[in-house]
Amino acid sequence: MSFDVAAVRRQFPILSQIIDGQPVHYLDNGASAQTPDAVLDAVRTYETTGRANVLRGVHRLAERATEAYENARIEVADFLSVAPMEIVFTGGCTAAINLVAYSYGSLLKPGDRIIVSELEHHSNIVPWQLLRQRSGIELDVVPVTVNGRIDLNALPRLLTPRTKLISLAHVSNVTGTLLDVHAVVTLAKTVGAKVMLDGAQRAPHGPLDLAAMGIDFYAFAGHKAYGPNGIGVLWAKSELLEAMPPFLGGGSMIGRVTFAETTWAPPPRRFEAGTPPIGPAIGLGAACKWMRTLDWNSAHAHEMGLVERLMDGLQKIDGATLFGPASTQNRYPVVSFLLDGVHPHDVAQTLDSFGVAVRAGHHCCQPLMDRFDLDGTTRVSIAPYNDNTDIDALLTGVQHAARTLR
Ligand SMILES: Cc1ncc(COP(=O)(O)O)c(C=O)c1O
Structure with missing residues (x-):
């Protein structure tokens, strides 16, 4: 066609x-990609007809804002073929990876291992180095081939029973190379490691079926996917999100707060402390909807x-x-x-x-x-x-x- x-x-x-x-x-x-009218209109509609905080007010504008915010979550989930409750809005792709490094990372033990590759963006390297400093995990690095592809032939020898996570770029931001996700997932399963993909450069090129890919975490940024700045997405399997402790603390992410003890809200709210980037989330929902029209x-x-x-x-x-x-x-x-x-x-x-x-x-x-x-x-x-x-x-x-x- x-x-x-x-x-x-x-x-x-x-x-x-x-x-x-x-x-x-x-x-x-x-x-950063550019933004279509559909996204600009959605943000303008929120700002001019429904601007209020979300998840806390009882007045009609607050209800409108909350509905638009949660509808955006549904649009993102549809774009990724996953459940809306598995979508966490973050400040960007970097913030999504840091969330996993901090929260999932806090469940790891000294000596556990994480694999990244030589072609990763710094946002898929530095959060794991910070985790290494905090908790004594080890980092392994898959080399790239002369063509600038992640050398999956080198992956098996890095896998150990202590390998807990393999975190790789779905598409390289330098060479454009596409990862063979099926091969990575198959190898990860041999040692029970989770797989995270940095989807910053893949998400802007059409809908995904994350559930079918067999991965565990996916991150991308709104501003590269025709949406606004200041918004990103973390998708994770619900059982992982359920098991993960909060990253940031504050309003909205709690069940009950007392000085003696505080309980957490269920995901995704557990990971969305404070007032979220509401307009940007609504814009990203519109961007995901727009991408599905192509x-x-x-x-x-x-x-x-x-x-x-x-x-x-x-x-x-x-x-x-x-x-x-x-x-x-x-x-x-x-x-x-x-x-x-x-x-x-x-x-x-x-x-x-x-x-x-x-x-x-x-x-x-x-x-x-x-x-x-x-x-x-x-x-x-x-x-x-x-x-x-x-x-x-x-x-x-x-x-x-x-x-x-x-
Ligand atoms: C592959 C990849 N990962 C992560 C990022 C970080 O995205 P952001 O700066 O929007 O958080 C980028 C941005 O260039 C990228 O290309």
């Missing part, structure tokens, strides 16, 4: 802007068609090399490249002068950069609203950088 990119693009008001006489070629979606078979084919155009174009530019796999198999639309002799920041700055927004640097993946002895890369990350003009403007900019900066 053909994909009507113009119709999708029209729903994103920011993309029709002209800045300094140039159209917006936004190819930094892996950092035909993702054709949207994904469209995105990967742009990746092919991009990779073909880059391969023709003298001095440009791809970082990561040169094929579109088992990957999502994130492509990193290098321009020989030119710092990635200079490439990105040149591209900005062509109206093209990309990300340059270590992408919060310093261990991955160290592994390949790189300062950084220039990263192009694509969303369904991108089109050929975006890719062509980028290629023109890279050609210019190759001619003038080398």
Whole structure:
């Protein structure tokens, strides 16, 4: 089926802007994606017709706000094919991983082991290092292959009876590579380890069936999935959430408070202390609903068609090399490249002068950069609203950088 990119693009008001006489070629979606009218409208409706605190007031605005907030939870749950009570709203993807590291982590014993990989974002490394400092767990690291994929052949030898959790990126934010989740889950089961996926770069590319994947925890960020800032999601199996102690304490997460003893509310409220980010949660619910309106078979084919155009174009530019796999198999639309002799920041700055927004640097993946002895890369990350003009403007900019900066 053909994909009507113009119709999708029209729903994103920011993309029709002209800045300094140039159209917006936004190819930094892996950092933050743009927001469609459906999300802006949902947030505006809450702010203008139902703004109040949730889960505590008895007046009608409070009831409206609570209903909209809980409906957002249902939208997110439908997007992930799980139960709404298993959805915890957090401040972001980082906050969701920290929640697991703190709360699930507090159930672990000194000497228990957690596996991450060499290509993880710092948010899937540092929370486990903090846990290691607090409670004496050990961290093991799966290496990556020369193509920038997690080397699952190296995973079996890291597994021990003390391995309690394997926490990996579902899709890499540097190379776009897709994890073979089935293989990881199968290996994890041999030692009874739980599996957590950092879904920050996968969730923006269509609905998921988490229950069918056999995993235990999933985290993603609203602002990368066409929703507002300041909101993220942790999904966990209900029996895990039931067993986990609170992360933050305060209002809403309690059953009964006395000075002698306090009891906890059941999940998900146990993990949503204080006033939650209500408008952002409602916006994220609308984003999940909006994503479900797209035909993702054709949207994904469209995105990967742009990746092919991009990779073909880059391969023709003298001095440009791809970082990561040169094929579109088992990957999502994130492509990193290098321009020989030119710092990635200079490439990105040149591209900005062509109206093209990309990300340059270590992408919060310093261990991955160290592994390949790189300062950084220039990263192009694509969303369904991108089109050929975006890719062509980028290629023109890279050609210019190759001619003038080398
Ligand atoms: C793979 C991955 N994980 C986690 C994060 C952290 O997301 P946030 O900063 O929104 O919490 C990012 C953000 O770039 C990411 O790409």
